[in-house]
Amino acid sequence: MPDELVRGRRSLRVDDLRERAVQVLPPPVSEYFNSGAREGLSAAEAATAWDRVRFLPRMLRNVSAVSTATSVLGQQVATPILVAPMAMQKAAHPDGEAAVARAAAASGSLMAVSTNSGSKFADIGAAGAPWWLQVYVLRDRGVTAALLEGAKAAGATAIVLTVDTPIVGSKYIAGQSIYEVVPDDFRLVNAAKAGVPEAALEQADDLTPDDVGWLRDLTGLPVVVKGVLRADDARLLVSAGASAVQVSNHGGRQLDQAVATAAALPEIAAAISGTGAEVYVDSGIRRAEHVLAALALGARAVFIGRPVLWALAAGGPSGQGGEEGVADLLARFTADFREVMALAGVRAPGEISADLVRRVP
Numbered sequence: 001m002p003d004e005l006v007r008g009r010r011s012l013r014v015d016d017l018r019e020r021a022v023q024v025l026p027p028p029v030s031e032y033f034n035s036g037a038r039e040g041l042s043a044a045e046a047a048t049a050w051d052r053v054r055f056l057p058r059m060l061r062n063v064s065a066v067s068t069a070t071s072v073l074g075q076q077v078a079t080p081i082l083v084a085p086m087a088m089q090k091a092a093h094p095d096g097e098a099a100v101a102r103a104a105a106a107s108g109s110l111m112a113v114s115t116n117s118g119s120k121f122a123d124i125g126a127a128g129a130p131w132w133l134q135v136y137v138l139r140d141r142g143v144t145a146a147l148l149e150g151a152k153a154a155g156a157t158a159i160v161l162t163v164d165t166p167i168v169g170s171k172y173i174a175g176q177s178i179y180e181v182v183p184d185d186f187r188l189v190n191a192a193k194a195g196v197p198e199a200a201l202e203q204a205d206d207l208t209p210d211d212v213g214w215l216r217d218l219t220g221l222p223v224v225v226k227g228v229l230r231a232d233d234a235r236l237l238v239s240a241g242a243s244a245v246q247v248s249n250h251g252g253r254q255l256d257q258a259v260a261t262a263a264a265l266p267e268i269a270a271a272i273s274g275t276g277a278e279v280y281v282d283s284g285i286r287r288a289e290h291v292l293a294a295l296a297l298g299a300r301a302v303f304i305g306r307p308v309l310w311a312l313a314a315g316g317p318s319g320q321g322g323e324e325g326v327a328d329l330l331a332r333f334t335a336d337f338r339e340v341m342a343l344a345g346v347r348a349p350g351e352i353s354a355d356l357v358r359r360v361p
Contacts, residue, residue: 012332014286014307020314021092024321029091032178033309036252037169042260043252046284049260053293054358058345066342068334069108070349072278072301073158073222073243075130078108079334080349081291083326084282084303085134085160087116088178090186092313093322095119100308101127103326107334112160112303115147116187121154132158132224135215136165137207138191140200146192148219157222159215160246164227166205169254209240216241224280227254229264231271244278244300251283251305260284262293266354269298288336292344295352304333 022030036043068079083104090096097111097119104111105128113124115136124131133151138144148159193201216223222243227250228234234245247265249258261283269279281294282303294302308326315325346352 012288012329012336014310017307017310017315017329020319021310024314025092026181028173028176028178028181029088031173031175032088033092033306035171035173036256037171037254038256039172040252040256042249042256042258045260046249046252047286047290048284049262050284050286050290050293052359053262053289053297055289055292055296055344055356056358057343057356061345061347063342063345063347066338066347068338068341068349070301072110072280073224075110075157077110077130077301079330079337080295080301081285081330081333081337082109082280082301082303083111083308083330084305085112085114085162086305086309087114087187088118088182089309089312090118091178091182092309093325095322096186096312098123098127099323100312100326101125101129101131102323103330104131105129106323106327107330109330113151113156115191118186118189121151121156121190125155131156132160134160134162134226136162136203137211137215138200139202139204140196141204143191143193143196143201145218147190148215150190152219152221158224158243159219159221160224160226161212161215161242162226162250163207164229164248164250164254165203166207168203169250169256171253209236212237212240212242226282228268229259229261231267234268234271238272238275238277242277244280245272246303247279247281247299248303249283262297265294265297265299273298288333288340291333291337292340292352293357295349296354296357298354300349307333 070080101124111131112134114134133156224244225237225242226246227248228245247261278300280301281299285302311325311329313321316328
């Protein structure tokens, strides 16, 4: 009898979700979700870099009670598996970010919401999940400030500044662009665009560490800086006022051949140890073992992106996606994480430490 039937639950295979999503999504949408920058080397390496971590499990540790609960920026969450900010969620399912927010609430997770959200902040906030606003600082700082004000009013409790997109990295698209097949209101619906030139809504390419303080002072909220791959940058950003850094190469969608986050994480975590700043990581997290590896290498929590899009499109027991699909993904991902914690001899995320891992070439 298969082990998963003995356990009485279905184990998660994210690759199955991807295959189902590719079958139901229009090709331009699927290609947009799955593509990496240029030759796609960083995108292809993201998950395999996590696969190269090996564990040294602890024995005889009494794992009769294992909890996945933790906190991020003081917010209690039931799982360290959080939802990354992603654009074009309505291209995966008509309910878009609102469905993901409801799923995050049901799962005790937390959601980061993209500047390019296709759902209104009020609808996201009404779901009841804790959420942070991921911000691209736009060329028109006034539009950015209004966007931040709207997010805070709707319940956002932190700002996630993405710093790895001073310009948008090129993708090799075989057919139609997603922008040719989806409505304009699938993105930037929370920005006051009336009378604003299109160029003013482009991402600013003149950011400096001073913008961390600007965002913090403008909103009164903690700032997470996302897109960090260097230890010296991490130290600089924490000195500039960041409450956390998120180790990320944008899922391999910006600079191709950028280092994998699994490789960058340990040095960054060591560089800001003792500062009080938290460390998160994304890009390539596909299995519960990857989460265990990330926490052992210094992260407090992980953010998953593409798996959420695949689940939103075609996940869940019915295969219809939406809230059911994402809730099923988060529940099974967390159940699998609880299992690997027990097998590694740890009872809580706080017991996961560097002595549990070895890196292999």
